Amino acid sequence: MTSSTVRARWAARFLFFACGFLxxxxxxxxxxxxxxxxxxxxxIGGLVLAAGLGSVLGLTQAGWLIARHGARRVAWWGALVSAVAIALLLRMPNLVLLWLLLGLFGMASGLLDVAMNADASELERQAGRPMMSAFHGMFSLGGMAGAGVGGLLISAGVAPDLQLLAVALGNVLLVAWSVRQMVPLAPQPETAPAGRFQLPRGRLALVGLLAALGFVVEGAMYDWSVLFLQTERGAPQQQAALAYASFSAAMAATRFVGDRLRARWSAVGLLRASAGLAAVALALVLLSGSVPLALVGFALVGVGLANVVPVLFSAAAQVPGVSPAHGISAVASLGYCGFMVGPSIIGFVAHGSSLTVALGLVVGCALAQAALARRALRD
Known part of the structure; x- marks a missing residue:
């Protein structure tokens, strides 16, 4: 292995880590x-929506921007703009500009997301072995580090403005080195005219549907797992918070061994097993009245979901006749729509019945993902 290859792989890891941290x-x-x-x-919900809409815009435009300007340049500008947006987060003079700033943050993050995944796909192709899961593990690790460092700085009484500025500068420095090490993407046919996003069709649409189903399950864990333990199982707040912690920690740990699983299992077999485990584990959570057992169940959901995105993004990058950037852009866009819409639907259903019933629909999403795996990921 050459030194440039080693640097390129570490650069990709740092990009994923920086994105998760931000x-x-x-x-x-x-x-x-x-x-x-x-x-x-x-x-606050409006600000979260602004960031989500910006992300969808960035994801849908990333494919042609990467085809025109290269993944390196798109990753750099995406990382730079998102870092600047974080640095300015508490300095907006009014709510309208804050809303626009969060939309810009989401858009830049979406561009960075596709660029770094296209880079990871190219590294995986050159290596001839699975690598995507470990890269996504670095994203999870970055998220855990960002949450931990943020909590420590808040406890230490560090001014929030200084915290945000330090994080932004650290990210820019890390990304500035990383993008210089990125490998050029292999030439691929382009099927989408520059400046336009075409809805995916055929195999790519099915992969995107699987991503949307997976992101519905993941979004439900982010937004509803803690509340479920509080309201449905009567757990105190500090214990209920362990629901998200157990889920995210198990997902991060599993991603670092996920490439070994991908090397031994077919994409269809691994996705079926992963989605099936997530469905069974969440059903266990819903049927059990025990808080400790529910925490084990949430951790198993994290294990099940850990390899879903790496498997699907790798598949999207290998669809014949579509460049990796366009494939990942399309699948990520559909997936993120599921991430935004799914938790909202859960809330509406829970309002009319109960959170247990609403999360039962999420079990159905995981089962549907397992059922459609062969059709979407057939060789």
Missing amino acids: FATWGVHIPTVKAVYGLGVGA
């Missing part, structure tokens, strides 16, 4: 934003 920083400081601007829950 996302976690935004999440940690949502209460800070609420306090500084004097916002209610509805306004």
Whole structure:
């Protein structure tokens, strides 16, 4: 292995880590934003929506931008703009500009997401073996580190403005080195005209549907697992918080061994087993009245979901007649729509019945993912 290859792989790991760290920083400081601007829950929801809409815009445009300017340049500008947006998070003079800033943050993050995944796909192709899961493990590790560092700095009384500026500068420095080590993407046919996003069809649409189903399950864990233990099982807040912690920690740990699983199992077999495990584990959570057993169940959901995105993004990068950037862009866009819409639907269903019933629909999403795996990922 050449030194340039080693540097390129570490650069990809650092990109995923930096992206996860930045996302976690935004999440940690949502209460800070609420306090500084004097916002209610509805306004915070609007900011989250702005970031989500910006992400979809970035994801849908990333394919042709990478084809025209290269993954290296798109990754750099995506990382730079998202870091600047974090640095300015508490300095907006009014809510409209704050909303636009969060939309810009989401868009830049979406561009970075596709660029770094296209880079990871190219490294995987050159190596001739699975590598995507470990890269996504670095994203999870970055998220955990960002949340941990943010919590420590808040406890230490460090001014939030200084925290955000330090995170932004650290990310820019890390990314500045990383993008210089990125490998050029292999030439691929382009099927989408520049400046246009075409809805995926055929195999790519099925892969995108599987991504959307998987992101519905993942989004449900992010948004509803803690509340489920509090309201449905009567767990105290500090114990209920372990629901998300157990899920995310298990997902991160599994991703670091995921490439070994991908090397031994077919994509269809691994996705079926992963989605099936997530469905069974979540059903265990819903049927059990025990909080400790529920925490084990949430951890197993994390194990089941750990390899879903790496498997699907690798598949999207290998669809014949479609460049890796366009494939990942299309699948990520559909997947993120599931991430945004799914938790909202769960909330509406829970309002009309119960959170247990609503999360039962999520079990159905995981089962549907397992059922469609062969059709979408056949060789």
